[in-house]
């Protein structure tokens with residue numbers, strides 16, 4: 001029986017290859033980089049896919065993944081999404097599987113709610129973020145997988161989020177919006193070499209995963225739309241983010257680990273996250289945010305080589321009473337910023353709770369936060385650091401940071417600052433925080449005790465995930 005099944009499966013793959021001969025005309029040998037190359041290759045068209053931008057490919061994706069998952073233990077398979085516009089609702093990935101989006105391919109997310117099955121909220125959140133209860137499945141999902149790759153030649157995955165943003169703003173959604181890519185409980189995950197755009201909500205959401213590689217992503221969303229975060233590692237260990245570029249209406253990277261009592265109970269931290277070579281534009285949000293959902297803890301984050309333009313804040317810690325958890329051992333260096341409202345921002349009074357069942361006595365521990373070697377131009381506020389009364393944020397270290405403040409507006413001229421805005425213009429304001437500063441211009445607040453010769457820490461070792469080398473693979477596409 002098993003032999004017969006294998007025969008049928010292999011037969012299917014063979015027939016598939018024969019059927020896709022129509023594509024020969026533009027097929028070329030294309031190199032790509034991946035954690036693993038695959039033995040089998042098939043094309044979405046082999047499974048009835050139609051790249052006309054109108055026909056739904058949900059069933060074709062399902063048939064393809066069901067079929068190709070059968071060769072998982074025989075070298076795995078790669079599914080090519082060929083040139084064209086491929087409309088689809090939710091579909092799942094498989095283990096030892098690669099989804100390859102050709103440079104001239106666009107995966108278009110369906111705008112119909114019924115194309116996104118309802119699923120339970122994440123256990124570490126206890127509730128949907130947009131509305132209580134169930135949430136819509138994400139467009140591309142993976143659960144309990146090993147060795148899964150989503151890559152391409154910079155092909156596009158377009159979330160077509162307009163309708164979702166509109167309904168969210170009008171408070172018309174009964175459930176939480178889909179994300180673009182959500183991978184849960186998986187290990188050896190790669191998402192790379194893609195253009196992701198217009199997600200209904202967050203773009204990339206690896207959750208409860210280990211060994212995650214995110215590289216060379218271009219993520220673009222209008223800067224005026226809600227919650228279109230770029231990359232949100234959530235309760236993941238050993239993650240690297242490299243050479244990516246995000247323009248968004250929300251945080252470019254938001255590091256998370258669950259929400260209040262649910263996150264505390266689930267207790268899965270985000271640990272060992274390495275970010276290198278990252279560019280962000282986010283006029284209303286952060287370049288790198290830690291939180292606000294951080295109840296499972298966030299520890300050992302290293303970020304360097306970060307560029308930011310026209311963003312609200314550089315590195316932001318968002319938390320509050322009820323969250324519990326911790327944010328500690330955070331290291332950031334080599335950051336260049338231009339046109340920033342804040343360089344450093346910490347809020348200990350961030351509201352937003354899953355339900356009234358949170359414990360206001362669950363206080364977060366924020367400690368050992370290290371920021372160094374940064375320059376900022378056209379900055380309004382250098383540091384606005386507010387801890388929690390009776391739960392100060394401690395061991396904050398800021399060294400070798402120079403910020404040029406935004407030029408004063410002419411007295412009586414247009415755009416004069418008044419009232420509130422004028423008061424907020426002080427370059428530093430600190431409360432319920434403690435630590436040291438060294439070579440910071442303009443001079444840091446007195447809560448960060450000034451020292452002559454301090455270089456804030458940055459680990460000299462590298463993480464195992466930093467060392468992973470991608471293999472050079474080829475696809476006929």
Ligand SMILES: *[C@@H]1O[C@H](CO)[C@@H](O)[C@H](O)[C@H]1NC(C)=O
Nearest residue numbers: 092142143144145184185186
């Ligand atoms: C994934 O694995 C967990 C246990 O590790 C299990 O509870 C869950 O049902 C699995 N989910 C799926 C979709 O297989």
Ligand SMILES: *[C@@H]1O[C@H](CO)[C@@H](O)[C@H](O)[C@H]1NC(C)=O
Nearest residue numbers: 103152153154193194216218
């Ligand atoms: C993808 O786009 C980036 C930025 O435009 C470019 O540097 C990179 O070479 C492209 N990669 C491929 C495989 O085309």
Ligand SMILES: *[C@@H]1O[C@H](CO)[C@@H](O)[C@H](O)[C@H]1NC(C)=O
Nearest residue numbers: 338339340341378379380406
């Ligand atoms: C400086 O920042 C302000 C916003 O604070 C912006 O309006 C202005 O265009 C920026 N100037 C330059 C030269 O980038």
Ligand SMILES: *[C@@H]1O[C@H](CO)[C@@H](O)[C@H](O)[C@H]1NC(C)=O
Nearest residue numbers: 334335372373374375400401
């Ligand atoms: C200070 O930071 C700048 C980058 O902003 C860097 O080029 C320089 O080497 C740093 N100085 C020291 C002493 O580390």
